[in-house]
Every structure is written in C-alpha cells, then in structure tokens.
Amino acid sequence: MRKFDLTKEEWYKQRDDRTLRVEGVKGFDHFSLGIVVDPLNAKQYPSQVAALVCVNIMSRWCKKISIQPIDQKSVLPNSTGADFSKLLLDTMENSDPYGNFQLKSFNQTDVDLIIHVGGTSTPIEKSIVVNGSGWIAGISNSAPLISLSNDDTNPIGPSFAACLACAYAFNVAISKSYPVALTKWYSLLDFSAGDSPNSVNPALDNGFHFGKILQVGCGAVGSSLDYLISLMKLNADLSIADFDSVEPPNCCSSLSFTADDSVTTPLTKKVDVCDRVLKSSGVIAKVFPDPFTGDIYSAVKPDLILCLANEQAVWPAIQYNYPPLVYHATTTPNWGINFGRHIPTEEWCIVCRFGITDYKFKPVCSTAVVEVEEKKILGVLPFLSPSAAVMTLAEVLKLSRDNYPVNQNFYQFSFKNLPGAEFIGQQKERRPDCEVCSTQSADFYPKLLGNSKYFHLLGPWPVAHSQTCSDGKSGEKSSRYFSSGK
Numbered sequence: 001m002r003k004f005d006l007t008k009e010e011w012y013k014q015r016d017d018r019t020l021r022v023e024g025v026k027g028f029d030h031f032s033l034g035i036v037v038d039p040l041n042a043k044q045y046p047s048q049v050a051a052l053v054c055v056n057i058m059s060r061w062c063k064k065i066s067i068q069p070i071d072q073k074s075v076l077p078n079s080t081g082a083d084f085s086k087l088l089l090d091t092m093e094n095s096d097p098y099g100n101f102q103l104k105s106f107n108q109t110d111v112d113l114i115i116h117v118g119g120t121s122t123p124i125e126k127s128i129v130v131n132g133s134g135w136i137a138g139i140s141n142s143a144p145l146i147s148l149s150n151d152d153t154n155p156i157g158p159s160f161a162a163c164l165a166c167a168y169a170f171n172v173a174i175s176k177s178y179p180v181a182l183t184k185w186y187s188l189l190d191f192s193a194g195d196s197p198n199s200v201n202p203a204l205d206n207g208f209h210f211g212k213i214l215q216v217g218c219g220a221v222g223s224s225l226d227y228l229i230s231l232m233k234l235n236a237d238l239s240i241a242d243f244d245s246v247e248p249p250n251c252c253s254s255l256s257f258t259a260d261d262s263v264t265t266p267l268t269k270k271v272d273v274c275d276r277v278l279k280s281s282g283v284i285a286k287v288f289p290d291p292f293t294g295d296i297y298s299a300v301k302p303d304l305i306l307c308l309a310n311e312q313a314v315w316p317a318i319q320y321n322y323p324p325l326v327y328h329a330t331t332t333p334n335w336g337i338n339f340g341r342h343i344p345t346e347e348w349c350i351v352c353r354f355g356i357t358d359y360k361f362k363p364v365c366s367t368a369v370v371e372v373e374e375k376k377i378l379g380v381l382p383f384l385s386p387s388a389a390v391m392t393l394a395e396v397l398k399l400s401r402d403n404y405p406v407n408q409n410f411y412q413f414s415f416k417n418l419p420g421a422e423f424i425g426q427q428k429e430r431r432p433d434c435e436v437c438s439t440q441s442a443d444f445y446p447k448l449l450g451n452s453k454y455f456h457l458l459g460p461w462p463v464a465h466s467q468t469c470s471d472g473k474s475g476e477k478s479s480r481y482f483s484s485g486k
C-alpha cells in the first residue's frame, strides 16, 4: 500500500466522525458491497456516470467493495479514453487508502448487497438495480427497470440514481435488514415521483450559455457540485470562493476531496481541490481563496449565486449586495436535503430563509449541531451532500428551459424511508419582517442587475414593481413562475 500519513485507526476515526454523529448510525464497518455495471450499457455515458458517482460515495463509508471487471473505456469528459474499471478502482482508493477495494468477480454469498448499475436485469435477493438517464432516476429491489434512452448530455438522472443506491445500501448496512419491495422513479426536471419513469425527459441545449455563476462555498456540497460539473459540458463562466482547507473529516461526504488532500502540510484549500477537479474536464474557473465579501461580488458581477457555505455571516453578506438569482442547498441530520431558490423581489431572499445570525442562531433546517470544544461539528450522511449538489445542478440546468422556473422555490427530500420518499415542494414568500430585503428598495434592481442574464425573471419592469417591494406581498406575482399540480 502507498504511504499515508495517518494510521488506519486514526484515519477512520477522523474520516467517519461526521457520519457517526448522525443519530442511529453505527455498525457499518464490516458491510460489504458488490457492484455490477451492466455489460450491455457499460460503454454509455449514463451508466458510467451512475457507476462512478456510486463507487465514489460508497467508498466514503463502505470499507469492502468488489467491482465486477468491465472491459470498457471511459466516455466521461474528465477521463475520456481511460480504462473504466481502473478509473472506478482509482476513485475508491483515492477516497480511502485503507479500504478493501477490488476488481474481481464475486457471487451472492461473497457480499452483503449487490448493486446493478444500468440495465434491465431483475434484482435477486439482497440486490438492487439502479438506472438513470437525462433527468430521470430509478431504483428497484424487486422488479426489472424499464430501459431509458441514452442521454449523453446530462449527468443529473444517473447521479441521483447513484445517490439512491447509496442511501439504500447505507440503510441496509446500519439496520441489517432489507426493505420491502421497492420500485421508484424520480424526475429531477419537475421533481415528480412514481412507479414508472416520467416520459418527459428532454436533452440539454448544448448551445445555451449559463452566464456568470459564483459558487460561494467549496465544502461538501460545493465540491460535489464541481465534481458533477466535471462529468458534463457546462457552458458557463464559473467562479468559486472558499477560505477553508480540507481535513480528514471532510472526506466522508464530498465527491472531490481525496484522502491525500486531507493530510498535506500546509493544508490544501478546498477551493484548490475544486479548481483541480474542474480543470480535469477543461473548466477554468476564477478562484477566490477567501471568505465571501462584496469585493468578490464586484469582481465577478454574477448572474447566479450558489450559496453553498455554512458560515452564518455569508447569508446577510450576500443579501446586502442586492444579489441576482440565488440558490442554496443544505443537508439535515435526518437523512434529508433541502434546496431553495431566490428570485430577487419576487421570492423570499436568502435572509428570509436563514435570518440574521449570531452564535445563538439555529437555522430552520435544523442541521445537527453538536457543541464540541467550542466548534460546531455537523453530523452528515455520506450521500446527502452529493444529493444536494445534484438538486442544485438540476436547477442550474433548468435555466436553459423556456418555461423556467419549472418548479416551486423550496424542496425537501428525505432518503430515510425510500419506498415513501418524494420531493416535497413549497412556494415560499418573502418575510415582511426580513432584516434585509424588507429594507431594500426594488428601485435599485434595474440599475444593479438590469444587464444580468436572468433579470427577466423579476417580471416586466417597472409594471410589476410599481409599488415598493418592501410590502412582502409577492404571492400573486410569484405564482405565475411555476406550473403547480405536479
């Protein structure tokens, strides 16, 4: 084995710390997985995305994984032409230098759970099949999945299928029981769920340019988002900002951070890892190794801000700058993820969501906060941050759709009980007593954001904004922005 600076015991103690902080989580140390990528689909983009994301997340908690060897070359933008089996093995070994990861044939008695990625085989006992393409993701432990047409533009469905597989496997590992019959399909395009795939599954418009995107935060969600971006062709001017560095506990839930990244001297900046991951597929981002400030905002003049930082001062700092379209995503202690959208003046703002914070503040998402040595350590399950990243990227990609916004502005999803798991949506309105946006005049927006790419989402100007936007009554206006009833 290659040289690694931490002993096996010390590495797992630190790496699994946040996973083990989640209530009810224990006893996954000896769980073993077998992964089979369907041979007929293994050369196709959706199966390769699903397989790579799946082994990446799995290797951040499961210490024994066997992969059925596949004789295929990678078709993924970050690794085109590489031996795909070797790519899967390298990905796992980079996540966990002490894992027992092998490319070898196995049978049902060798492992605790078999995951079939892609294909239409019928799952046998102690196995599941997952499939995804375009916006669609499916999982079953009891029936063959319908074949999907091959969409090589969009990593969303395959990535979410991988997250579903990981949540299923993690649940089996800690509960030592296998769920009842489960067959579920999801669309990340309209957040629908059902027992068959949604037939609406359009390819992405590769000619669309998404404008200037500022990603604030390169932690578990942000770095996972950049990993997903490296698996596709995203036309955008991307900027990334974070002051923090990678440490072993960060390696449990990020698709990007390797074990080696977490033990360097001096420490490796999270933003530099994200930069490296993006460059692997040719994306050159502007890099800011600093906390978010108005200076970064001014330097980037973003069309879209992705607020993926946990630091509480970030929320008002963004909102005080009269931001353009903002998305946020968070994870919860109870197997859940949240996603929110903020169209200026039309919808709740980022401070309506999180409030002005001080040390006593507790976010409405009730993220598990455990006081240890005056530092707040968050408990999080390995698949939650990648899943929150999938939801965030899905919303970004929807900007290319004529009918944007396709959906409501706040969604929650819980992986706790997969047979009943659905996206729960709400349209959140502005808070009349919001400390920031209630004091901000709509009159400034045309001057500040008139040239930004998504300014039209604020509605016709100034007709829809003849009153000041501080009255908090935006329900009538915002209701036209999504089709309800899905």
Ligand SMILES: [Zn+2]
Pocket (backbone or CB within 6 Å): 348, 349, 350, 351, 352, 353, 430, 431, 434, 435, 436, 437, 438
């Ligand atoms: Zn507000």
